[in-house]
Amino acid sequence: MPVRPLKTKVEFPKMLNSERIQVTGKRVQLMATCLCDAFYDDVAIATVQVLEYLGCEVVFPESQTCCGQPAFNGGDWDASRKVVRHTVKAFEGNDPVIVPSGSCAAMIFHGAQIEFEKEADKDSVAALGKRTWELADFIVNGLNKTTWEGKFESTIAFHRSCHTRGTKSSEASLQLLKSIPGISIVEFGEAEQCCGFGGTFSVSFPAISSSMGNLKLEHVRAKNPDLLVSADMSCMMHLAGLASHEGKPIKAKHVIQVLRDALKNIGLIK
Amino acid sequence: MAHQLIDTFATRLRPETKAAVYDGSKKGHEKRTKLLFDNYAKPDDLRKLAGKIKQHVIENLDTYLPATEERLKENGINVHWASTAEAACNHVLEIMRARGAKRVVKAKTMVSEEIELEAFLNKHDIECLETDLGEFIVQLDHDKPSHIVKPIIHKSRREIAELFEKNGLGAYDDEPQVITRRAREFLRKKYLEGDVAITGANFVIAESGRIVLVTNEGNSRFCLAATSCHIAIVGIEKILPRDRDLALLLNLLGRSGTAQELTVYTEFISGAKASTQPDGPQAMHVIFVDNGRTDVLASDCKEILRCIRCGACLNVCPVYRQASGHAYRSVYPGPVGAVLSPLLLGKNFPQKADLPKASSLCGACNEVCPVDIPIPDLLLRLRAKAKQEGVPSPGTPPMGGWAVMASQPAAWKAALVAGKLINFMPTKLLPVPPLRAWEKTRDLPEWRGGAFRSWLKKHNS
Structure with a gap:
């Protein structure tokens, strides 16, 4: 039959950040994220404290702003690329870039790669993607630290x-x-479902977004945990914001705050 | 602030409909996931392999389509090509007229909905009866399907029982068995009156020139039993290279779509009835439909053509669960529809350019897709396309000013300080519409702009 042999050419950037450069040195650059810059300073502080506890030298490029995701998700890729180009410049060098947010990290190693497909400077964006790590992933798979001490x-x-x-x-x-x-750790229902934040989705689809968040809260509250923890403060901002508006606030933390507090509780750090 | 159409639709949904859609899709997803992971050690590897096979097909359609045509013809099947919906409908009409046929019995096919075949045939005085139970109920109610494999997911038993009563199919009884039996009694007679059977095809095999059809009710077999002619209407992307690829695709389709190891009926049809067979259609036609697909193939969203119409992405999608399929105003709803429906419109894309926005980009759709379509990436590409074409997007804040600020460190730092206003001023007074939309149901945390940077300075000194 005149058909071509089955080849496996699939052209789209991988979500899996498997092409990353392995970690060799101990110096890292911190991308604090705009949410931590504006609202959640303690998450950024905990990130510095934990990374330093692990022996890293943490460099914070002062000129950093945002990863560019809001405009990318909104469809305004010109605006987004402008911010990504700034970010590439702010994080020049070869050190791993550590992000206390799965979402902002994915913007760099996945989203930005898509919007730069046809751009002349796509290689510099690809290079940044290859050294960008979500924080917990970096600790476990970059530094090979697989258990945590403290209480x-x-x-x-x-x-x-x-x-x-x-x-x-x-x-x-x-x-x-x-x-x-x-x-x-308690498991709760429909764990695979989104918290409803979705960036601008939360304000252009406020009804669906809030319903999604309230459903998540219902499942979490049914298990009566002391604390809701995530690797993304955007989800926590949405869920805690809904809960507080309802007059039934919940305690929410970033995973790095728990790691830091565990060390503090037995005096491993101040 | 203006909201998106789909959000508004969701707020107006009757609680009964909302509950039916939510429960139906949630159960569908949970059963699918359990079965796949019970049966296979690494279902994700299977999804990725199936994705590669379908990607290979759509990238080589230029050779697969003529090769498939050749095989189909060798099997005595008449092959027609339709570049538009209108052309596809006209092919059907011509075949019907040549046979003097007046009655169609029809199995479920998405592409026939896409080309609006029923309305077209009715206009030409041809009766077109849906024989899939869900589609039959939709037809009886002059409603529209709201799910790709479960067209009446939005309907309750009560509504169906009332509908049957109104249409003379028996006194009110909402027992599913009774409803099914009554539909069966009605449909059995109709099968015998049919002149022509119309079906779709889940797969068309290039190697053997077979079409493959899956159903759970056996209705497509009944359609073929008493009619003299079989017309299969097929999207050009439905081809699989080899019979053996079915081993993978059928296993994934049944599990992903309806949480079944295999659908109840799987038919392999390689032509009209053979001389040794006592009955069956004497003629068979396959109509390949483009209707915008080659444009999709030329776009940067061609991966959507891998879709095998299982509906798994609808079931898992939080937006679909809250809004229902009708919210998408399209034959193809849910995540796959949010990509495919606007694309199939071609130059009328702006009419449905809001669909790709109806997603928090959570990625659950990609995670369940049996052919691993990167749906969130495609939604993003279409958002960029809409922006470039200048389609207005209610509720999406303009990003130009933000981009300027976020690429100038001095401006950024100034904004970090200025943001403190929200701690002291009622947000009603601030000219920031997204803030107000946020605060209707959510509180904002305290603004602490610059606090980390100050801490770090002290920490490092």
Whole structure:
């Protein structure tokens, strides 16, 4: 039969960040993310404290702003590329770039790659993608630190943030949390479902977005955890914001705050 | 602030409909996932392999289509090509007229909905009866399907029982068995009156010139039993290279679509009835439909043509679950529809350019897709296309000013300080519509712009 042999040419960028450069040195650049810059300073602080505890030299490029995702998701790729180009410049060099957000990290190693497909400077964006790591993924798979010391008495519901799908981030977070004495993880219903944030989706689809968030809260509350934990403050901002508006606030933390507090609790760091 | 159409639609959905869609899709997803992971050690590897096979097909359609035509003809099947919906409908009409046929019994086919075949045939005084139970109910109710494999997922038992009563199919009884029996009694007689059977095809095999059809009710077999002619209407992307590829694709289709290891009926049809067979259609036609597909193939969203119409992405999608299929105003709803429906419109893309926005980009659709379509990436590409074509997008904040600020560190730092206003001022007074949309149902955390940078300075000094 006159058909061509089956070849496996599939042309789209991989969500899996498997092409990353392995970590050799201990110097890292911190991409704090705009949410931590504006609202969640303690998450960025915990990131620095934990990375330094692990022996890293943390460099914070002062000129950093945002990863460019809001405009990318909104369809305004010209605007997004402008910000990505700034980010590429801000994070020049060869050190791993560590991001305490699965979403912003995925923007760099996946989203930005798509919007730069036809751009002359796509190689510089690809190079940044290859050294960009979500924080928990970096600790477990970059630094090969697979258990965590300290103590943290808490029943935790862990929300797998959506932009860590297809990566090793959520498993890395869970692996570290589960190894901490005092922590028990509770599973809750429809865990694969999104929290409803979705960036501008939360304001252009406010009804669906809020319903999604409230459903997530219902499932989490049914298990009565002490704490809701995630690798993305955007999900936490949405869920905690809904809960607080309803007059039934929940305690939400970033996974790195739990790791930091576990060390603090037995005096491993100040 | 203006909201997107699909969001508004969701708020107006009757609670009964919302519950039916939510429960139906959630159960569908949970059963699918359990079965796949119970049966296979690495279902993701199977999805990726199936994706590669389908990608190979769509990238080589220029050779597969003529090769398939050749095989089909060798099997005595008449092959027609339709570049538009209108052309496809006209092919059907011509075949019907040449036979003096007046009645069609029809199995479920998405492409026939796409080309609006029923309305076209009715206009030409041809009766066209849906024989799939769900589609039959939709037809009886002058409604539209709201799901690719479960067209009446939005309907409750009560509604169906009332519909049957109204149409003289028996007194009110909402027992599913009773409903099914009544539909069966009605349809059995109709099969015998049919002149022509119309079906789709889940797969067309290039190697053997067979079409493959899956159903759970056996209705497509009944359609073929008493009619004298079989017309299969098929999208050009439905080809598989080899019979053995079915081993993978059928296993994934049944599990992904309806959480079945195999659908109840799987038919392999390689032509009209043979001389040794006592009955069956004497003639068979395959109509290949383009209707915008080659344009999709030429676009940067061609991966969507891998779709095997299983509906798994609808079942898992949080937006579909809240909004229902009708919210998408399209034959193809849900995540796959949000990509395919606007693309198939060609130059009328702006009419449905809002569909790709109806997603939090959570990626659950890609995770369940049996042919691993990167749906979120395609949604993003279409958002960029809409922006480039200047289609207005209600509720999407303009990004130009933000981009300027986020590429100038001094401006960024100033904004970090200025943002503190939201801690002290009622947000009603701030000219930022997204903020107000946020605050209707959600509180904002305290603004702490610059706090980390100050801490770091002290920490490093």
